[in-house]
Amino acid sequence: LELEKDLSQALANNEFVLHYQPQLNLDSSKVNSVEALIRWEHPRRGLLAPGEFIPLAEENGRITDIGHWVVMAACRQLAAWKGTPFEHLRVAVNLSGRELDNDHLVDHIRDTLNGEGIAADHLEVELTEEIFIQNIEHNRDQLFRLHDLGVQLAIDDFGVGYSSLAYLKDFPVDLLKIDRSFITEVTERHDDAVITRAVINLAQNLGLQVVAEGVETQAQLDFLKGQGCNIAQGFLISRPVPAAELEKALASGE
Numbered sequence: 745l746e747l748e749k750d751l752s753q754a755l756a757n758n759e760f761v762l763h764y765q766p767q768l769n770l771d772s773s774k775v776n777s778v779e780a781l782i783r784w785e786h787p788r789r790g791l792l793a794p795g796e797f798i799p800l801a802e803e804n805g806r807i808t809d810i811g812h813w814v815v816m817a818a819c820r821q822l823a824a825w826k827g828t829p830f831e832h833l834r835v836a837v838n839l840s841g842r843e844l845d846n847d848h849l850v851d852h853i854r855d856t857l858n859g860e861g862i863a864a865d866h867l868e869v870e871l872t873e874e875i876f877i878q879n880i881e882h883n884r885d886q887l888f889r890l891h892d893l894g895v896q897l898a899i900d901d902f903g904v905g906y907s908s909l910a911y912l913k914d915f916p917v918d919l920l921k922i923d924r925s926f927i928t929e930v931t932e933r934h935d936d937a938v939i940t941r942a943v944i945n946l947a948q949n950l951g952l953q954v955v956a957e958g959v960e961t962q963a964q965l966d967f968l969k970g971q972g973c974n975i976a977q978g979f980l981i982s983r984p985v986p987a988a989e990l991e992k993a994l995a996s997g998e
């Protein structure tokens with residue numbers, strides 16, 4: 745396949761880039777964290793979203809090197825923000841189950857943090873519930889090693905992953921990210937409102953931070969604030985943007 749051949753060159757050609765989507769802390773009304781989302785600047789096809797190449801990279805194994813690059817790029821960005829008005833920002837990176845399989849992942853993250861001089865609590869890792877279904881013992885060990893470094897762990901797409909809730913007892917989790925599908929109609933649908941409220945209460949009572957994804961309207965934001973949600977992310981606040989654009993938006997107080 746042509747895309748697969750291109751993917752084998754993409755890292756060497758420096759074609760990947762991270763975009764950053766700000767997360768609004770609803771207690772302080774400040775942006776304290778951003779999610780890093782990978783894009784591929786394909787020489788002929790233009791900017792490709794992760795859905796167009798991450799599954800392929802997972803199948804052919806390139807995901808390991810791509811994941812290492814993502815961690816390195818995020819840490820370099822954190823290093824570049826030192827001594828600037830953005831040095832308080834925490835960066836969340838996405839890791840798939842396939843990346844957690846790799847025994848060298850935690851060492852790579854530790855070495856990269858150390859190499860760039862970044863405190864581990866400035867890095868957050870987002871994982872989906874798939875990691876609680878397969879290779880559970882291995883994944884549990886990996887997560888404890890990561891958490892022991894001081895890296896924050898978030899469950900992405902919470903509520904749509906077919907896993908049990910039991911992992912919340914046995915795994916070191918710091919944040920829950922309520923899946924976008926519950927937020928889209930949260931102000932119109934009673935069931936979405938009930939589920940969202942329940943997840944916020946669950947997180948609060950377990951001592952976890954809770955993030956709402958896919959916030960697109962002021963009404964959704966008001967509802968979430970009213971329910972005690974900690975953090976909001978979505979197009980209402982900003983789309984994912986290149987670092988320079990993020991800096992401009994934050995500097996102008998948007």
Ligand code: G
Nearest residue numbers: 780781782793794795798814838839840984
């Ligand atoms: O940005 P976009 O909506 O296209 O992201 C789609 C999906 O791709 C999201 O579920 C996100 O978790 C995933 N994704 C984004 N960046 C990365 C990355 O760096 N690594 C992995 N494994 N997945 C990513």
Ligand code: G
Nearest residue numbers: 781900901957958959960977978979980984
């Ligand atoms: O699976 P994950 O939650 O990591 O996916 C993040 C993806 O969701 C990103 O690709 C981003 O572009 C997209 N996204 C972020 N905010 C919104 C939003 O408010 N509405 C919609 N429809 N998509 C969003």
Ligand code: NA
Nearest residue numbers: 779838870900
């Ligand atoms: Na994510």
Ligand code: MN
Nearest residue numbers: 900901921957
């Ligand atoms: Mn998500």
